[in-house]
Amino acid sequence: MVWDPVEEEMLVFGGETPNNGCPPAERFLTYCPYVWAWNGESWRLAGQPLLRRKNFGAAYVPEEDGFILFGGYYGANNEFPTTTLRWNRSTLETVAVTTVPPARRYTSMYYDRGAGRAVLLGGQNQSDVWWFQSGDWTRAPTGSSRWTQTRSTYDPHRGIGYGYGTGTGVGLPEFSSGVDWVPFQPA
Numbered sequence: 001m002v003w004d005p006v007e008e009e010m011l012v013f014g015g016e017t018p019n020n021g022c023p024p025a026e027r028f029l030t031y032c033p034y035v036w037a038w039n040g041e042s043w044r045l046a047g048q049p050l051l052r053r054k055n056f057g058a059a060y061v062p063e064e065d066g067f068i069l070f071g072g073y074y075g076a077n078n079e080f081p082t083t084t085l086r087w088n089r090s091t092l093e094t095v096a097v098t099t100v101p102p103a104r105r106y107t108s109m110y111y112d113r114g115a116g117r118a119v120l121l122g123g124q125n126q127s128d129v130w131w132f133q134s135g136d137w138t139r140a141p142t143g144s145s146r147w148t149q150t151r152s153t154y155d156p157h158r159g160i161g162y163g164y165g166t167g168t169g170v171g172l173p174e175f176s177s178g179v180d181w182v183p184f185q186p187a
Contacts, residue, residue: 002058002067004089010038011046013069013087014053035087047090053081057109059118061132068095068118068132071104080105084137099137101130106149106165114159121163124148 001012013035037046056072066088073080080103084095104123109132111118117133119140125148129140150165 002060004037004060004067005062006060007037007089008039009046011067012036012038013058013067014056014072047087055105055107057107057120057123059109059111059132061111061118063116063134064095068109070101070109070120070132071107071123073105084132095135097136099139101128101137101139102126108150108152108163108165110152110154110161112154112161113156119152119154119161121150121152122148122165123150 001010003009004011014033034048035046037044053069053072053074056069058067058069060066061068064086066086069085069087070083071081082100082103084097084100086093086095101120104126107121107123107126109118109120115131115133117131120130120132120137122128131138131140148165150163152161152163154161
């Protein structure tokens with residue numbers, strides 16, 4: 001799920017569907033290839049980017065005028081792709097990058113407005129943090145998400161990214177000032 005600030009709606013990409021969520025002709029697909037949009041009142045089919053994948057990270061990146069997607073898995077053999085994809089609300093395309101993060105699933109992404117980059121957090125068997133900026137990936141120098149099955153978001157008012165997941169420090173949300181993760185201490 002990712003927020004589209006241009007259309008002002010929430011988007012849901014792909015995922016797994018047990019006989020629902022896809023049109024009747026495709027009820028038995030394991031991975032639904034559609035994008036659904038919620039505007040606060042109703043759902044609409046926003047597109048079919050042919051992304052048959054689940055548990056990947058996605059973030060809207062203004063500089064790309066689209067959504068960057070990475071990770072996840074699909075297929076009978078649980079294939080782990082390492083392609084970086086961009087969806088521009090009508091087409092899904094592969095982004096030619098020089099540096100590629102290791103394959104991962106159960107990952108999440110958010111866009112850090114202050115730094116002008118997307119942030120990819122951990123994932124199963126991964127405890128690293130990656131930045132997507134200027135059309136390529138860079139591994140964060142000291143960042144470590146320490147989780148699998150991550151969830152994340154960005155607070156534009158405070159300029160802070162928040163992450164949460166299972167793994168080391170289970171149940172403890174953390175926040176980032178851009179490089180390292182610090183345990184969240186409620187006031």
